[in-house]
Amino acid sequence: MFIEIRVHGRGGQGSVTAAEVLAKAAFKDGLVSQAFPAFGSERMGAPVRAFCRVSDKPIRIRSEIHTPDFCIVQDPSLMDTVNVFEGLKPGGIVVLNSEHPEQVKVPAGAVLKPIAGTRIAQEVIGRPIANMVMVGAFAGITGLVTLESLQAAVKERFGGKVGDLNAAAVATAYQAAKEKK
Amino acid sequence: MARQGKQEILEGATAVAHAVARCRPEVVAAYPITPQTHISEELSTIVADGELDAEFVKVESEFGAASVVLGASAAGVRAYTATSSQGLMLMAEVLWNMAGMRLPVVLACANRSVSAPLSIWCDHQDAESIRDCGVIQIYAEDAQEACDQHVIAFKVAEDRRVLLPVMVNLDGFLLTHVFEPVELPDQAITDKFLGKYEAAFKLDIDNPMSFGCFTEPDKCMEGRWMIHDAALRSLGVIEEVSANFLKAFGRNAGGHLEEYKSKDADTILIAKGSICGTIKDVIDQARDKGRKVGLVRIKTFRPFPRAALLAALRGAKQIAVIEKGGSFGAGGVVTPEVKEVLYDAGLHIPVSGFCVQIGGREVPADGIAEIIERVSKGEKQTAYEWFRLKKELLPDLVPND
Numbered sequence: 001m002f003i004e005i006r007v008h009g010r011g012g013q014g015s016v017t018a019a020e021v022l023a024k025a026a027f028k029d030g031l032v033s034q035a036f037p038a039f040g041s042e043r044m045g046a047p048v049r050a051f052c053r054v055s056d057k058p059i060r061i062r063s064e065i066h067t068p069d070f071c072i073v074q075d076p077s078l079m080d081t082v083n084v085f086e087g088l089k090p091g092g093i094v095v096l097n098s099e100h101p102e103q104v105k106v107p108a109g110a111v112l113k114p115i116a117g118t119r120i121a122q123e124v125i126g127r128p129i130a131n132m133v134m135v136g137a138f139a140g141i142t143g144l145v146t147l148e149s150l151q152a153a154v155k156e157r158f159g160g161k162v163g164d165l166n167a168a169a170v171a172t173a174y175q176a177a178k179e180k181k
Numbered sequence: 182m183a184r185q186g187k188q189e190i191l192e193g194a195t196a197v198a199h200a201v202a203r204c205r206p207e208v209v210a211a212y213p214i215t216p217q218t219h220i221s222e223e224l225s226t227i228v229a230d231g232e233l234d235a236e237f238v239k240v241e242s243e244f245g246a247a248s249v250v251l252g253a254s255a256a257g258v259r260a261y262t263a264t265s266s267q268g269l270m271l272m273a274e275v276l277w278n279m280a281g282m283r284l285p286v287v288l289a290c291a292n293r294s295v296s297a298p299l300s301i302w303c304d305h306q307d308a309e310s311i312r313d314c315g316v317i318q319i320y321a322e323d324a325q326e327a328c329d330q331h332v333i334a335f336k337v338a339e340d341r342r343v344l345l346p347v348m349v350n351l352d353g354f355l356l357t358h359v360f361e362p363v364e365l366p367d368q369a370i371t372d373k374f375l376g377k378y379e380a381a382f383k384l385d386i387d388n389p390m391s392f393g394c395f396t397e398p399d400k401c402m403e404g405r406w407m408i409h410d411a412a413l414r415s416l417g418v419i420e421e422v423s424a425n426f427l428k429a430f431g432r433n434a435g436g437h438l439e440e441y442k443s444k445d446a447d448t449i450l451i452a453k454g455s456i457c458g459t460i461k462d463v464i465d466q467a468r469d470k471g472r473k474v475g476l477v478r479i480k481t482f483r484p485f486p487r488a489a490l491l492a493a494l495r496g497a498k499q500i501a502v503i504e505k506g507g508s509f510g511a512g513g514v515v516t517p518e519v520k521e522v523l524y525d526a527g528l529h530i531p532v533s534g535f536c537v538q539i540g541g542r543e544v545p546a547d548g549i550a551e552i553i554e555r556v557s558k559g560e561k562q563t564a565y566e567w568f569r570l571k572k573e574l575l576p577d578l579v580p581n582d
Binding site: 024034039060061064 | 188189190192216301302358360362455456459462541543544545546
């Protein structure tokens with residue numbers, strides 16, 4: 001097993017944290033994982049990428065992820081400037097934060113899974129920061145990590161009330177995505 | 182087995198800070214610089230939280246940071262700093278002094294390109310440009326090794342047969358900013374392993390002593406020879422400490438070299454740092470295709486492990502050195518040293534040098550595969566190739582052939 005995930009977002013949306021939490025959750029599930037940002041001098045609002053690898057063997061490779069199995073796209077406006085489908089493996093899934101997926105041109109072989117990430121974040125957390133929602137939806141769609149591990153990772157990462165709210169958002173997104181699946 | 186021990190997912194720099202804290206330095210001084218910052222930031226938090234009984238000295242520059250740890254070490258305590266790139270350049274003068282005064286300071290270099298052009302990304306030119314100052318240099322492949330090598334670094338530096346600063350190199354961003362499984366050095370084992378710090382000599386009003394004093398031409402050379410001699414003797418100490426580390430912690434973090442599938446290899450790659458992880462994956466793929474290829478990873482770069490390297494390379498038919506640096510107007514830094522080892526042994530194995538990942542430009546796996554393919558086919562030896570240089574970016578005034 002060797003799974004590669006690429007997270008697309010904008011500076012300030014918590015894409016690196018999304019990759020980090022996914023890696024921690026996978027690790028809690030007994031797998032080996034690695035997460036890292038596309039290193040740069042990130043600015044608020046600029047397109048950013050983060051990467052996560054999950055395997056059942058030690059991970060040695062340190063290149064960026066060029067042929068992901070999955071992509072998580074936090075901001076639909078990225079689709080205008082960034083080719084989030086680039087290098088996606090045949091049958092690869094893109095989990096997109098969007099309520100208007102009909103506007104997205106999906107290349108052959110790619111599967112689009114839209115989720116109303118920002119809306120769920122606003123409703124559950126009270127803030128339009130959708131990174132943990134997207135990770136929850138990702139888990140619901142792919143089954144790569146368990147909801148329990150993901151919630152535990154989220155609570156450890158944020159702690160306190162923010163941790164609880166984000167863990168609740170993860171559960172909401174997980175269930176919503178699973179039902180849709 | 183994929184997982185072992187009490188691993189957790191930690192960010193490389195954060196993990197290093199906690200590993201350093203478990204070595205219980207009494208003075209830490211550092212100045213923030215990307216990509217090192219998370220190490221000193223986390224250490225300042227650890228000190229502020231009262232988890233480490235140390236003085237964290239805020240300084241105005243890396244020259245200040247290095248000077249503070251030099252002074253602290255001379256005053257008789259365990260001292261630590263961390264830096265990158267321009268910060269290391271600013272420390273350079275002090276590092277020569279530390280080595281000359283035989284002060285066992287440990288520092289980390291989160292390897293980063295040196296200006297200009299300004300780049301915050303990883304290559305090895307910062308560390309390699311202070312190659313000759315008497316500071317021992319070791320290189321980590323992953324976050325775990327970066328942590329463990331700090332424990333080894335203190336033990337080697339403080340050994341009475343050595344008494345030299347040790348610099349742990351970890352690739353900027355690639356290792357400082359990665360989240361991956363790490364088992365922090367156990368506190369009780371680390372305490373036992375390092376022991377309570379006793380300075381070999383220190384500034385003491387009851388026993389006055391000068392450090393870094395003036396020498397006339399009749400004595401200076403001997404002082405310098407003693408640095409050289411101590412650095413050479415540290416080779417044995419590094420082996421001994423690394424073996425003891427393995428026994429105490431159950432992890433193989435030190436030593437001079439790692440030999441990966443190189444024992445029966447016709448083509449041997451040589452590299453240091455985090456790129457070796459990617460190289461190992463590519464070697465496995467090449468092996469599947471029947472290519473007899475292996476890697477010799479340099480973990481100790483200064484002192485240069487000539488004997489170990491010779492033994493590891495003796496059977497090779499061709500060698501490729503993959504470097505993240507170089508010496509402008511000459512060629513590689515590691516490549517000529519490898520050639521020297523072979524030449525002195527009367528071995529005429531072709532050695533090709535490849536300059537990669539300058540300023541953080543990634544060499545994906547296919548780049549490594551290309552180098553293996555070219556070299557193992559017996560392509561004519563190349564002195565030092567700037568691998569995949571984008572000639573189309575060069576201005577017209579540069580003759581472009």
